[in-house]
Amino acid sequence: MKKLLLLLPLFFVLATHAEEETPSKVRRAIEGGLRIVQKGAENYPNNRDCFSCHHQTLPMLAMHDASEAGISIDESLMKDQVQFIRDLFEDRLDSITAGKSLGGRSLTAGYLLWSFELGGMTKDNFSDAFVSYILHQQKEEGNWDVQTNRPPSEESKIHTSYLAIYYMDHFVRGADLEKKVKAAIAKARPWIVTSKTHSQEDFNGKYKALIALDAPAQEIKAARHELLKRQREDGGWSQLPEMESDAYATGQTLHALVDGTPVSERDPAFRMAINRARSYLLRTQKKDGSWFVKSRSKPIQKFFDNGDPHGKDQFISIAATSWATAALAKSGITKIP
Template structure:
């Protein structure tokens, strides 16, 4: 079976949903300028991270590869070594755990971490190899009987949603799996995502992404999921992580990415345009988006050279999602 990288699938989705690639020339638009200001911050921080820490992270490796890979594919200036370094770091990290992965062990963050790893490696254009197949085997062994993959360590919002774990694992198998066993696992996962009710914005966004990646028609449940996510938009045109939380860049960026990735009708609905304006209005002068952490630290603090001190990990995650949400024009 031929395996198409995430960026190839993304291009197909781009044309089928009516979005046009943002060329280097179009980077002079407000959205393009915002993305171009954020990219150097991400590149600097992810390189600093791999020099100071030896564990794969979703906020510095996965989301960075996804954001930088997407920006590159839409024609924006991205330093190739910034992506290549993260790919090598990720493959080296999981490659050293291959024996454990084959037993369904060896991923401290659990399935969502493995799903993010495969999704981001695909976004970077990395072909299948022994490491990706070990991660596929890990996911097949760690899937629950109901078809879902579960969060192990709850560190909201990035590591707090069973929908995120399930949708990302589904996407990882879609990109790198190739067996009948994989097809069965994906079918069970898709059924779980159809049936299980979401609660947080993270849940809603990843339910929509999972249904979209699973080819569920917008005329059916994917459309319902899209409308449910749109209904969470606040009066200020942003999204909050939870019903009792104010709008922030993490939730807003993720929501916009999910809505746009799943296909938006033309002309673009006003709600999407207003959400994009919220992001542009809330970008800081240094090019980042600030989000306050609500996760209790479980590791020694690390300065990854991204702004915002103790809030830097969630802020770089938000900035990566913002780049992905704003990159298409």
């Protein structure tokens, strides 16, 4: 009897990790995450009149990917987010075009253009201004820098540079601007290829940047292998090597892997890694639909309560909930065979 009791904890751990994934369970998880991020995004303009990646871009990503997976979203909220952002910057386009007047600098510009892509916005004078801004902000070494250090979202020069490269290329128009963007991307290429990675944000950013740069297949595969190699036994990824797995790092990495890996290159080991990551996210979701991640960023602004779960950890947690929701939707309602 004593031996049986000693074995029980191990049995329950294995049973929990092997819990069967079903389409209905995945759908409920995505819908639960959506409730959190849509409410957070809707509340945010009532509390702040500034742009944020955690309450605009990333909730929009979750909504976009959920919609692509066939799950109903608040379509009017997507339009409202784009309009809110346009209203914030409409009277500053001249100074932004000149490379001035933008808190958060290149990272803000990249996330903002990402929001426009998610919201279905076409190229116009607004996107021209932010493409020009990013051009002004490129460093002599070829990269784009972060203005403040608020991890995990605001600490990686590599991820910031990926956003700059991808969204300049996506939104550029006009022969003169196209010529400048092409030169900037060519200048960024060697910096990306030789950049040293440490955080998971670095690894994910480098993988996506190599794809955006149309790097040789072997370089992209090597970067993908680095992501897969860093997966933990629990199926998740951590923000830093010394940290535990969490939904922010796991959701972001799962999303990058699924988005960046052609179906023809998804071998059994890849599919197993994806399913283990999905299982991790399903296990760690809270009953209210959110995922909890503890903040490690030193506050530079006075805290305000947006009404989201997890108190003073609500900003990183809503970012994590957005990434987790988007990743589950991106990888499909049905488990990858």
